[in-house]
Amino acid sequence: MKLTTKGRYAVMALADLANFNKASPVPLRDISFRQGISLLYLEQIFLKLKKHNIVRSIRGSGGGYILFKKAEELKLSEIFFAVDENVKTINCNKDSKKGCNGKSSKCITHYLWDELDLHINSFFENKKLSELTKTQNKKL
Amino acid sequence: MKLTTKGRYAVMALADLANFNKASPVPLRDISFRQGISLLYLEQIFLKLKKHNIVRSIRGSGGGYILFKKAEELKLSEIFFAVDENVKTINCNKDSKKGCNGKSSKCITHYLWDELDLHINSFFENKKLSELTKTQNKKL
DNA sequence: TATATACCCGAGTAAAATAGTCAAGATTAA
DNA sequence: TTAATCTTGACTATTTTACTCGGGTATATA
Numbered sequence: 001m002k003l004t005t006k007g008r009y010a011v012m013a014l015a016d017l018a019n020f021n022k023a024s025p026v027p028l029r030d031i032s033f034r035q036g037i038s039l040l041y042l043e044q045i046f047l048k049l050k051k052h053n054i055v056r057s058i059r060g061s062g063g064g065y066i067l068f069k070k071a072e073e074l075k076l077s078e079i080f081f082a083v084d085e086n087v088k089t090i091n092c093n094k095d096s097k098k099g100c101n102g103k104s105s106k107c108i109t110h111y112l113w114d115e116l117d118l119h120i121n122s123f124f125e126n127k128k129l130s131e132l133t134k135t136q137n138k139k140l
Numbered sequence: 141m142k143l144t145t146k147g148r149y150a151v152m153a154l155a156d157l158a159n160f161n162k163a164s165p166v167p168l169r170d171i172s173f174r175q176g177i178s179l180l181y182l183e184q185i186f187l188k189l190k191k192h193n194i195v196r197s198i199r200g201s202g203g204g205y206i207l208f209k210k211a212e213e214l215k216l217s218e219i220f221f222a223v224d225e226n227v228k229t230i231n232c233n234k235d236s237k238k239g240c241n242g243k244s245s246k247c248i249t250h251y252l253w254d255e256l257d258l259h260i261n262s263f264f265e266n267k268k269l270s271e272l273t274k275t276q277n278k279k280l
Numbered sequence: 281t282a283t284a285t286a287c288c289c290g291a292g293t294a295a296a297a298t299a300g301t302c303a304a305g306a307t308t309a310a
Numbered sequence: 311t312t313a314a315t316c317t318t319g320a321c322t323a324t325t326t327t328a329c330t331c332g333g334g335t336a337t338a339t340a
Contacts, residue, residue: 060308108155200337
């Protein structure tokens with residue numbers, strides 16, 4: 001689980017999309033403008049979201065993107081997974097030279113990072129996109 | 141809270157130190173060897189740990205480092221804070237141009253990252269260094 | 281006191297990752 | 311047909327990370 005702007009932008013853009021998704025497809029140009037994210041970069045991100053069936057695209061004039069699932073059913077973990085590919089925060093055995101082989105005092109921290117991943121993951125697993133837009137609407 | 145090898149190394153090295161801390165100071169050379177971490181890099185890391193009163197140094201021949209606190213009382217959050225300086229995983233208003241100003245639909249995700257930080261922080265707040273070494277000793 | 285062992289510290293740097301841009305399309309509504 | 315919009319792969323500037331380097335300083339011990 002890398003936490004970079006790519007994941008952040010994806011969540012922001014989808015939250016925006018959810019807000020404007022009522023009737024017609026939303027073009028990236030609009031999201032780009034409203035959220036202040038580079039259009040070209042958004043395109044990259046939405047291609048990934050599309051590949052993972054998070055959004056559906058409608059081409060041509062008047063086209064844009066729509067959510068594939070309802071915001072109430074879309075977990076943030078799905079979004080991050082779609083754009084970030086890497087799911088581990090830290091892994092101990094990058095180069096298995098001295099890193100982690102299970103014996104001696106070497107991999108003292110192995111289980112820690114596993115636990116951490118579970119912990120972070122549970123946060124995103126239990127969070128739906130709709131919770132964001134609700135928060136926003138309340139201006140909480 | 142950036143999660144990089146610097147934080148990882150710090151935790152690994154301190155866990156190692158806690159294991160060998162019984163009688164005499166532990167030289168970085170030994171930790172470097174056992175954990176497979178560059179000695180020069182470890183020095184950098186331990187300077188920070190020292191500044192934050194996590195370890196104490198003893199110079200000269202026969203010298204090395206010892207833990208300043210008991211492993212049972214040393215929270216992982218202190219360690220990460222000491223070496224990483226940055227505490228936020230993602231922040232929404234890097235350049236406050238369009239990022240986050242509290243109005244319109246812009247900062248939809250603002251509270252999300254706050255929550256996330258709290259969530260991750262609580263993990264490290266509730267974890268003591270001694271829990272790591274115990275895990276290791278049990279070969280769990 | 282000489283010497284080796286260790287910490288101390290600022291500065292520099294190579295590699296990797298991130299955050300984009302660019303160019304050339306393909307579709308489709310109006 | 312034309313403008314709007316998505317599609318795709320490749321390219322690139324910037325930033326961050328993960329180190330290295332070169333010179334210290336302090337102290338135990340022979």
